[in-house]
Each structure stands twice: as structure tokens, then as C-alpha cells.
Amino acid sequence: MKGFYNPFLSLFKLHFNVLLIFQICCIVSLNAQDIDAGASLYKANCTSCHYMGPYEKKLIGPGLNAEILEKYSREWLYDWIRNSSELIESGDKQAVAIYEEFNKAVMTAFPQFSNEDIDNILAYIEQGPEEEVVEIAAVESVEAPETNQTTLFIVLALVLGNLMLLIYVKNVLKTAAGEKKVGFFSSALSWVRLNPSFVILFSVVFVFAGMKGCWNSLSKVGVAQNYQPDQPIAFSHQLHAGEQGIDCNYCHHSARESAHSGIPSANVCMNCHTHINEGRSEEGTKEINKIYAALGFDPNSKTYIPGYEQKPIEWVRIHNLPDLAYFNHAQHVNVAGLECQTCHGEVEEMEVAYQHSKLTMGWCINCHRETEIDLDNPYYHDLHANWIDKYHGEEITVDMIGGRECAKCHY
Ligand code: HEC
Ligand code: HEC
Ligand code: HEC
Ligand code: HEC
Ligand code: HEC
Ligand code: HEC
Structure with a gap:
């Protein structure tokens, strides 16, 4: 025996040893899905229609979360994401059901995605929004x-x-x-x-x-790139700045004039929402009602309730440099003539706002090293004429005029 x-x-x-190596390979490949790559694909392609979170939080499509991995097979998800219409036409029961539920709204096709791309996106959806990670590490917020x-x-x-x-x-x-x-x-x-x-x-x-x-x-101390907290009101830049084409300055006018850009007060919202009291959906209308609740406005009589104790809308701050650093919007927007999007990304496409750039010291300095100042800018003729003399004919980058001096950015 x-x-x-x-x-x-x-x-x-x-x-x-062969067995051991084989097992190691299995384990490593299981972990190889690149959540970071998935996150950027998701943000570039899916955020405009999908909220990341509970199914019930509907934008154009349902909220996406780890549950889709239980609800559907991976093969189904590959097919769906690459071309949902094809899957619906083939008569696939699950596809038809979700299509009917969303009143036959059509999801964009993404034929360019490889299985690996989709695996990465799904790994990111499975992990959930980064906000949780950031919240846990709020003191020294570190992400992915x-x-x-x-x-x-x-x-x-x-x-x-x-x-x-x-x-x-x-x-x-x-x-x-x-x-x-x-x-x-x-x-x-x-x-x-x-x-x-x-x-x-x-x-x-x-x-x-x-x-x-x-x-x-x-x-990474204090770095919170991609930070996307839930806001007290589901305010959409995609709808306001994108679809409706409202200029950034309408709401963030102080970006041009002062160090801080600021968030508009509820009164600015009321310029329009005194009249616009219905959203794109029932949920949207509920969100608009939250503005009224903050101000004590009765949308039926279109009057403010006398003696109502108004409370400010407590927007959750997304961008936040540590106190030791100083940043001035007016200098960058007005003097340097930079677009908001250079630093904040395509805000007008964001259904939910998030931090696009790293906001680290290296990020600031890299740009200062690479960006030439605009010598036709009248600001330089008045104040910076001596540089034009000093560097006659040369390209002048921001770091040459002091954009790398510690004291310019640190109190
Ligand atoms: C133009 C809007 C739009 C975009 C962009 C979009 N979707 Fe969708 N998605 C929908 C709609 C609408 C549905 C609901 C089904 C239908 O009506 O076709 C849906 C359904 C889904 C479902 C099924 C969800 C469930 O719980 O049944 C998944 C999974 C999905 N989308 C993934 C994605 C991914 C991943 C991306 C980005 C690569 C993406 N979608 C981009 C509109 C969109
Ligand atoms: C209708 C008013 C309105 C318009 C127009 C608007 N915003 Fe906003 N913005 C807000 C509100 C309200 C918030 C706070 C809620 C949020 O974060 O979504 C905000 C937040 C932000 C934030 C994040 C602030 C933080 O907490 O760090 C940035 C960056 C931003 N907006 C940039 C822009 C840019 C760029 C544009 C133009 C493309 C723009 N906004 C247009 C109202 C507006
Ligand atoms: C310049 C006009 C204007 C301003 C200012 C404005 N909005 Fe709107 N808002 C609109 C329009 C237009 C709609 C779309 C209504 C529709 O399609 O039914 C809308 C819709 C909404 C919705 C519903 C979205 C949905 O999904 O249905 C919310 C919530 C909202 N706005 C919040 C705000 C907040 C908060 C502010 C102030 C920070 C604000 N708005 C400022 C014009 C404005
Ligand atoms: C050179 C990069 C850069 C440009 C260009 C820029 N921002 Fe900012 N923005 C930042 C940084 C950095 C912060 C964080 C500031 C802080 O925490 O003190 C910020 C913060 C904000 C905030 C949050 C509130 C605040 O003031 O801290 C809003 C809103 C905002 N920016 C809107 C805008 C708008 C609108 C424009 C275009 C008119 C714009 N930004 C252009 C880098 C930039
Ligand atoms: C162009 C602006 C800029 C210049 C110039 C600059 N810093 Fe910073 N610095 C920042 C910003 C923004 C932060 C905060 C962001 C972060 O934590 O990375 C920071 C963070 C720091 C920190 C905190 C540690 C850390 O990594 O968070 C130290 C220490 C520091 N800087 C030292 C210096 C010294 C020394 C110099 C001069 C050689 C200098 N800085 C020049 C913008 C600048
Ligand atoms: C996208 C490019 C870009 C980024 C990112 C950027 N800056 Fe700048 N910055 C400029 C330009 C261009 C100027 C030149 C305008 C001027 O001379 O006043 C400038 C000027 C400055 C100045 C004035 C320098 C001087 O000598 O007058 C300070 C201070 C400054 N930036 C701080 C910061 C800080 C802090 C950050 C990061 C939080 C940052 N910048 C990120 C482009 C950038």
C-alpha cells in the first residue's frame, strides 16, 4: 500500500517549484487588473451617464456598483459594453429587460475597448468610488x-x-x-x-x-487626485456649464479677481431657479427643492417664507491645498491667461465634480518650468519690463521670473 x-x-x-511558480502566477494575474487604468477609462467614458453607487441613483443609465458583477456574466458585460444595441437586437433577455426599464435609452457603444480594458473598468467599479478611500485617510489623504x-x-x-x-x-x-x-x-x-x-x-x-x-x-501627503465627494445637492456641471452653456464666471466670478474662486451662494442659483422648478426627472426636481429648503422659498406662491431661518448649502470642498501653500487664481486666470480646464479638466463634462489634477508641489513647478510667459500681456509691460531687458529675445518661462522661489508659494 x-x-x-x-x-x-x-x-x-x-x-x-513548478507548482509554486504556477500558483504565484495565478495569484499575481488575479491581481493584475489595473484599477488606475480602469478609473481613467471610466471617468472619460462612463461618468456622463452613470453615477457610481447604488442602482437607484439614476443619471441617464443606472448607478453602477459591484452588483453588476453578480447580476451579469463577464462575457455578457464585454458584449454589452462593446455594443449594447447588438445584444438587445439579438434578443438577449437581460439586455432587453434593462433596455425596457430605461425607456429604450441607448447606451454608447465602445467597440474600441479590449477585454482587458473592460476588466480594468469593472475592477474599478468593483472597488467603488475613491471617495471612501480618501475619507478613511482624510488626515493624510492618500489614494489608489x-x-x-x-x-x-x-x-x-x-x-x-x-x-x-x-x-x-x-x-x-x-x-x-x-x-x-x-x-x-x-x-x-x-x-x-x-x-x-x-x-x-x-x-x-x-x-x-x-x-x-x-x-x-x-x-503623497495631502494628495487627493480624483477626489469626488457626494454633494448635498446633485449639482451637475455637465448640465449647467455643458448643456446649458453657462459660463464658469457666472458662478465662479471671483476666480478672475481674487486668490479664491469660491462657490456660488444659493441666491445665484435662484437667478434661474425662481422660475425653473422642475428638473429633468423627478429626482432632479427633488434636488432643486433642496435649494428652496435652504432659502425658505415656496415654489408654488414664488415667495420667500417670512421669518424662515435660512441655512447655507454645505458644499463639500473638493480642492484644498494645505495651509502652508499659497495659490492665486487671478494670477493664473487673468495674468497668465490660463483656461480653467488646464488645471481642472473638462469640468463642463462632469456630472459630479472631481479633482482632476494632482495639486502637488511638483505639479505646480513642472508647469512653471514648461510654460512661457506671454510678453504681449500688458501686465508684463508695466511690471516686468526689466525681465524683457534682461532676457532680451530669449524665451522666458515662469520659473525664470521667480516661479520656483519657495517664498512665492509658501507663506
Ligand atoms: C450615453 C449614456 C451612456 C454611457 C456613456 C454609458 N452608458 Fe451604460 N447604460 C446607459 C443606459 C441608458 C443604460 C440602461 C440600459 C439601456 O437603456 O440601454 C446603461 C446600462 C449599463 C449597464 C447595465 C447596468 C445594470 O445594472 O443593468 C452597464 C454594466 C453599463 N451601462 C456600463 C457602462 C460602462 C462601463 C460605460 C463606460 C465605458 C457606460 N456604461 C457608458 C447609458 C450609458
Ligand atoms: C450654475 C453655476 C455653476 C457654473 C456655471 C459652474 N460651476 Fe463650478 N461649481 C458650482 C457649484 C455649486 C459647485 C459646488 C458643488 C460641486 O462641487 O459640484 C462648483 C464646484 C466647482 C469646482 C470644485 C470646487 C471645489 O470644491 O474644489 C470647480 C473646480 C469648478 N466648479 C469649476 C468650474 C468650471 C471650470 C466651470 C466652467 C466650465 C464651472 N465650474 C461652472 C457652480 C457652477
Ligand atoms: C443660468 C441659469 C441657472 C443657474 C444660475 C442655475 N441653474 Fe440649475 N438648472 C438650470 C436649467 C436650465 C436646468 C435644467 C432644467 C430641465 O432641464 O428641466 C437646471 C437644472 C438643475 C437641477 C436639476 C438637474 C436634473 O437632473 O434634473 C439642479 C439640481 C440644479 N439645476 C441645481 C442648481 C444649483 C444648486 C444652482 C446654484 C449653484 C443652479 N442650479 C444654478 C439653470 C440654472
Ligand atoms: C493654474 C491652475 C488653475 C487654474 C487655471 C484654475 N484653477 Fe481653480 N483651483 C486651482 C487650485 C490649485 C485650487 C485649490 C486652491 C486652494 O485650495 O487654495 C483651485 C480651486 C478652485 C475652486 C475651489 C474654491 C477655491 O477657490 O479654492 C474653484 C471653484 C475653482 N478652482 C474654479 C476655477 C475656475 C472657474 C477657473 C477658471 C476661471 C479656475 N479654477 C482656474 C488651480 C487652478
Ligand atoms: C510653484 C509653487 C511652489 C514653489 C515654488 C515651492 N513650493 Fe513647496 N509646495 C507647494 C505646494 C502647492 C505644496 C503642497 C502640495 C503638496 O503637498 O505636495 C508644497 C508643499 C511643500 C512642503 C510640504 C511637504 C510636501 O511634500 O507636502 C515642503 C516642505 C515644501 N513645499 C518646501 C518647499 C521649498 C523648500 C521650496 C523652495 C525650494 C518650495 N517648497 C517651493 C508649492 C510650491
Ligand atoms: C498650467 C500651468 C500652471 C500651473 C499648474 C501652476 N501655475 Fe503658477 N503660474 C503659471 C504661469 C503661466 C504664471 C505666470 C503668471 C505671472 O507671472 O504672474 C504663474 C505664476 C505663479 C506665481 C507668481 C510667480 C511670480 O514670480 O510672480 C505663483 C506664486 C504661482 N504661479 C503659484 C502656483 C502654485 C502654488 C501652483 C500649484 C498649486 C501653480 N502655480 C500651478 C502657470 C501655472
């Missing part, structure tokens, strides 16, 4: 890299766990085959002795992961 196990044992011994970090450690833990399991199985086989059973630790030790390269590789990966972790937490 014991002889029966011998071939298994020698096979197992012979292929021990932190998750990658954790994944790396999980992978390493899994690999070590696997090694233990394999050694255990080997021992069981040994006992069955009647060979002398070796203790767990001495067996692990002899594996280490036989496979020094493995051990070195593990240690190197571990040390690097640790170093990367330290580096990230040092260089």
Missing part, C-alpha cells in the same frame, strides 16, 4: 497607490501561505508513503537551503514594496 504513494511523492518533490500597496502585501502573504500548504501536502504524502516525516520548520528550512534564489527574490520584492510604501506616503 505504501508503495502506491511513492510515485506521487517523487512527482510532487520533482515539481514542487495605497490600495496597490496593500494588494502587493496580500499577494506576498498568499504566496507564503501557499508555500506552507505545499510543504504540508508533501509531508502528508511522505507519511502515507512511509518515509520519515520531517518537522514543518526543518522542512521549510531545507527548502530555503535548496532554493536560495527564491528567497532572495522574495526579500528583494519585500524590501522594494516597503520602500515604495514609505516613498508614497512621503510624497
Whole structure:
């Protein structure tokens, strides 16, 4: 009977490392989905129609969250995202059902996406909006890299766990085959002795992961790129600045005149919403009613309720440099003539506003190093004439006029 196990044992011994490598590859490939890549694809292509969150939070389509991965097979999702109309026409029950539910609204086709692209998007949807990550780390808000970090450690833990399991199985086989059973630790030790390269590789990966972790937490203090908090009223830039074409300055006029750009008060909303009291949907109307609730406005009689205690709408601040840094909007918008979009991205396409740029010191300085100042700007003729003399005929970038001096950006 014991002889029966011998071939298994020698096979197992012979292929021990092959098994281990195979398992490591499986684990690593499971984790290979790139959430960051998925996030940018999602933001560029899906946010205009899908809120990320509960199904009930409908924009053009339903809210998307991890549940779609249970509701549909991956193959179905590939087909749907690449060309939903085709799937609906083929008579697929699930496709027809969701299409009917949304009054036959048509989702854009994305034939250009590979399976991998879609896997990345789905991994991002599964993870959920970054806001949660940022909230947990609100003090030193650090986003996605932190998750990658954790994944790396999980992978390493899994690999070590696997090694233990394999050694255990080997021992069981040994006992069955009647060979002398070796203790767990001495067996692990002899594996280490036989496979020094493995051990070195593990240690190197571990040390690097640790170093990367330290580096990230040092260089990412206060960074919250892509931060997209829920707002007290579902205000859509896509609708107002995009579809309705309302100029940014209508609501953020102080961006041109002062250091701060500011958020408009509810009274600015009332310039239009005194009359516009219905949204695109029932939900939209509910959101508009929140403006009235803040101000004590009765939309039926179109009057303000006397003695009503008005309360400001508490918008959640998205962009927020640490106190040690100073940034001036007027200087960049008026003097430098930069577009809002250069720093804030295509805000007019955002259904829910988020932080587009990193807002790190490196980000500020990089732009200062690369951007030439506009010498035709009257501002420079009056105030900066001496630079024009000094650098006669040369290109002058912002860092040459002091855009890299610590005191310009730090109090
Ligand atoms: C132009 C608007 C639009 C865009 C852009 C869009 N969708 Fe959709 N999506 C819809 C609509 C509308 C539905 C509901 C089904 C229908 O009417 O076709 C839907 C349904 C879905 C569903 C099924 C959800 C469920 O719970 O049944 C998934 C998954 C989905 N979309 C994923 C995506 C992804 C991923 C992207 C970005 C790559 C995207 N959509 C971009 C409009 C859009
Ligand atoms: C109808 C008024 C209105 C218009 C027009 C408008 N915004 Fe806004 N904006 C708001 C409101 C209200 C908020 C706060 C709620 C939110 O974040 O969505 C806001 C928030 C922002 C924020 C984030 C502020 C923060 O908390 O850090 C930026 C950046 C921004 N707007 C840029 C723009 C740009 C660029 C345009 C033009 C393309 C624009 N806005 C047009 C009303 C407006
Ligand atoms: C210059 C005019 C104008 C201003 C100012 C304005 N809005 Fe609107 N708003 C509109 C229009 C137009 C609609 C679309 C109504 C529709 O399509 O039914 C709208 C719709 C809305 C909706 C409903 C969206 C939906 O999905 O149905 C909300 C919520 C809203 N606005 C909030 C605000 C807030 C908050 C402010 C102030 C920060 C504001 N608006 C300022 C013109 C304006
Ligand atoms: C050179 C880059 C840059 C440009 C151009 C720019 N912003 Fe900003 N914006 C920032 C930074 C950085 C912050 C964060 C400021 C802080 O926290 O003190 C910010 C913050 C904001 C805020 C939040 C409120 C505040 O003042 O802190 C709003 C709203 C805003 N910007 C709107 C605009 C609008 C509208 C324009 C175009 C007229 C614009 N920005 C152009 C970099 C820029
Ligand atoms: C063009 C503007 C700009 C200049 C010039 C600048 N800084 Fe900064 N600095 C920032 C901003 C914005 C932040 C905050 C963002 C962040 O945390 O990365 C910051 C953050 C810092 C921090 C906090 C640590 C950190 O990474 O958050 C230190 C320390 C610092 N700067 C030192 C300096 C020194 C020293 C100089 C001169 C050699 C300098 N800065 C020049 C914009 C600038
Ligand atoms: C997209 C490019 C861009 C980005 C990003 C940018 N700046 Fe600037 N910045 C400029 C330009 C162009 C000027 C030149 C205007 C002038 O001379 O006043 C300037 C000028 C300045 C000045 C005045 C320099 C001087 O010597 O007068 C300060 C201070 C400044 N920026 C701070 C910041 C800070 C802080 C950040 C990051 C939070 C930042 N900038 C991000 C383009 C940028």
C-alpha cells in the first residue's frame, strides 16, 4: 500500500517549484487588473451617464456598483459594453429587460475597448468610488497607490501561505508513503537551503514594496487626485456649464479677481431657479427643492417664507491645498491667461465634480518650468519690463521670473 504513494511523492518533490511558480502566477494575474487604468477609462467614458453607487441613483443609465458583477456574466458585460444595441437586437433577455426599464435609452457603444480594458473598468467599479478611500485617510489623504500597496502585501502573504500548504501536502504524502516525516520548520528550512534564489527574490520584492510604501506616503501627503465627494445637492456641471452653456464666471466670478474662486451662494442659483422648478426627472426636481429648503422659498406662491431661518448649502470642498501653500487664481486666470480646464479638466463634462489634477508641489513647478510667459500681456509691460531687458529675445518661462522661489508659494 505504501508503495502506491511513492510515485506521487517523487512527482510532487520533482515539481514542487513548478507548482509554486504556477500558483504565484495565478495569484499575481488575479491581481493584475489595473484599477488606475480602469478609473481613467471610466471617468472619460462612463461618468456622463452613470453615477457610481447604488442602482437607484439614476443619471441617464443606472448607478453602477459591484452588483453588476453578480447580476451579469463577464462575457455578457464585454458584449454589452462593446455594443449594447447588438445584444438587445439579438434578443438577449437581460439586455432587453434593462433596455425596457430605461425607456429604450441607448447606451454608447465602445467597440474600441479590449477585454482587458473592460476588466480594468469593472475592477474599478468593483472597488467603488475613491471617495471612501480618501475619507478613511482624510488626515493624510492618500489614494489608489495605497490600495496597490496593500494588494502587493496580500499577494506576498498568499504566496507564503501557499508555500506552507505545499510543504504540508508533501509531508502528508511522505507519511502515507512511509518515509520519515520531517518537522514543518526543518522542512521549510531545507527548502530555503535548496532554493536560495527564491528567497532572495522574495526579500528583494519585500524590501522594494516597503520602500515604495514609505516613498508614497512621503510624497503623497495631502494628495487627493480624483477626489469626488457626494454633494448635498446633485449639482451637475455637465448640465449647467455643458448643456446649458453657462459660463464658469457666472458662478465662479471671483476666480478672475481674487486668490479664491469660491462657490456660488444659493441666491445665484435662484437667478434661474425662481422660475425653473422642475428638473429633468423627478429626482432632479427633488434636488432643486433642496435649494428652496435652504432659502425658505415656496415654489408654488414664488415667495420667500417670512421669518424662515435660512441655512447655507454645505458644499463639500473638493480642492484644498494645505495651509502652508499659497495659490492665486487671478494670477493664473487673468495674468497668465490660463483656461480653467488646464488645471481642472473638462469640468463642463462632469456630472459630479472631481479633482482632476494632482495639486502637488511638483505639479505646480513642472508647469512653471514648461510654460512661457506671454510678453504681449500688458501686465508684463508695466511690471516686468526689466525681465524683457534682461532676457532680451530669449524665451522666458515662469520659473525664470521667480516661479520656483519657495517664498512665492509658501507663506
Ligand atoms: C450615453 C449614456 C451612456 C454611457 C456613456 C454609458 N452608458 Fe451604460 N447604460 C446607459 C443606459 C441608458 C443604460 C440602461 C440600459 C439601456 O437603456 O440601454 C446603461 C446600462 C449599463 C449597464 C447595465 C447596468 C445594470 O445594472 O443593468 C452597464 C454594466 C453599463 N451601462 C456600463 C457602462 C460602462 C462601463 C460605460 C463606460 C465605458 C457606460 N456604461 C457608458 C447609458 C450609458
Ligand atoms: C450654475 C453655476 C455653476 C457654473 C456655471 C459652474 N460651476 Fe463650478 N461649481 C458650482 C457649484 C455649486 C459647485 C459646488 C458643488 C460641486 O462641487 O459640484 C462648483 C464646484 C466647482 C469646482 C470644485 C470646487 C471645489 O470644491 O474644489 C470647480 C473646480 C469648478 N466648479 C469649476 C468650474 C468650471 C471650470 C466651470 C466652467 C466650465 C464651472 N465650474 C461652472 C457652480 C457652477
Ligand atoms: C443660468 C441659469 C441657472 C443657474 C444660475 C442655475 N441653474 Fe440649475 N438648472 C438650470 C436649467 C436650465 C436646468 C435644467 C432644467 C430641465 O432641464 O428641466 C437646471 C437644472 C438643475 C437641477 C436639476 C438637474 C436634473 O437632473 O434634473 C439642479 C439640481 C440644479 N439645476 C441645481 C442648481 C444649483 C444648486 C444652482 C446654484 C449653484 C443652479 N442650479 C444654478 C439653470 C440654472
Ligand atoms: C493654474 C491652475 C488653475 C487654474 C487655471 C484654475 N484653477 Fe481653480 N483651483 C486651482 C487650485 C490649485 C485650487 C485649490 C486652491 C486652494 O485650495 O487654495 C483651485 C480651486 C478652485 C475652486 C475651489 C474654491 C477655491 O477657490 O479654492 C474653484 C471653484 C475653482 N478652482 C474654479 C476655477 C475656475 C472657474 C477657473 C477658471 C476661471 C479656475 N479654477 C482656474 C488651480 C487652478
Ligand atoms: C510653484 C509653487 C511652489 C514653489 C515654488 C515651492 N513650493 Fe513647496 N509646495 C507647494 C505646494 C502647492 C505644496 C503642497 C502640495 C503638496 O503637498 O505636495 C508644497 C508643499 C511643500 C512642503 C510640504 C511637504 C510636501 O511634500 O507636502 C515642503 C516642505 C515644501 N513645499 C518646501 C518647499 C521649498 C523648500 C521650496 C523652495 C525650494 C518650495 N517648497 C517651493 C508649492 C510650491
Ligand atoms: C498650467 C500651468 C500652471 C500651473 C499648474 C501652476 N501655475 Fe503658477 N503660474 C503659471 C504661469 C503661466 C504664471 C505666470 C503668471 C505671472 O507671472 O504672474 C504663474 C505664476 C505663479 C506665481 C507668481 C510667480 C511670480 O514670480 O510672480 C505663483 C506664486 C504661482 N504661479 C503659484 C502656483 C502654485 C502654488 C501652483 C500649484 C498649486 C501653480 N502655480 C500651478 C502657470 C501655472
